[in-house]
Amino acid sequence: MADNDRCVFCDIVAGRADAYKVFEDEKSMCILDINPWTKGHCLVISKRHVPWWHDLEEDEVLSLFRVARTVARRMMATLSPEFVCLYARGRRIPHTHIFLIPTVKDDALDRFFNALEKLQESPPGLMALRDGARMEEARRLLGGAIPPVP
Template sequence: MASIFTEIIKGEIPSYKIAEDDRYYAFLDIRPLAKGHTLVVPKQEVDYLFDVEDDLLGGAMIFAKRVAKALESVIDCKRVGVMVIGTEVPHAHIHLIPFQKEAQIDITRKPIEMSSEAMEALAAEVRAKVAL
């Protein structure tokens, strides 16, 4: 059975897409810890990040870097944090979380509230800044 991320990549479930190429897909997390919280996933469905083939894993970090730079250009943040937990969805993924304070990247925090209109506007603004 396909993971929810595979369904998002295929367009079967809507998402706030940030960037896409032939191997990776980036989209806003619908339960963001901070404004701009983005997930980067390889299109190839592999459960555990450290089981992803080396070239795909390295490419994911390069793709994530481009997305992070776009996030930094749109969101007032100290940095974009990177987190890999990998237990909530059986599909390797990287969290990119813009933050002012490290407490904003605490995975146990309550997600922030953003309207679908605000999420779509943010996705469009960041998408326009991604250099692929």
């Protein structure tokens, strides 16, 4: 059984499941999230089943972010948020999707990220990561050769 045999996003792309489709191009599709944080909360999904966004081919990445920008501009023009929040996870549905969420100060998502940033700045275990030697080690690890796409 392939990974995508029971994947809801693959079903949506194939037309086997319903979705509120907003926009699409050849490689990506934007749909409304059925559990929105705010009015117009969307997901931009790759049309190919790839669990993590960083494993997409370059043309798929370009498509994903081009579709995200197109819809974000529509959000700005029609919904008038302060800005459009973008993030990617994929733990619940391991098929590439990025979140596009029109946001304003003190909405639920804004409060969530404010709380997360407070947490990021306070625990001793995280503060230790700011040490110069550890920062330099991280910079060295990330500044090396680019691994191939799996």
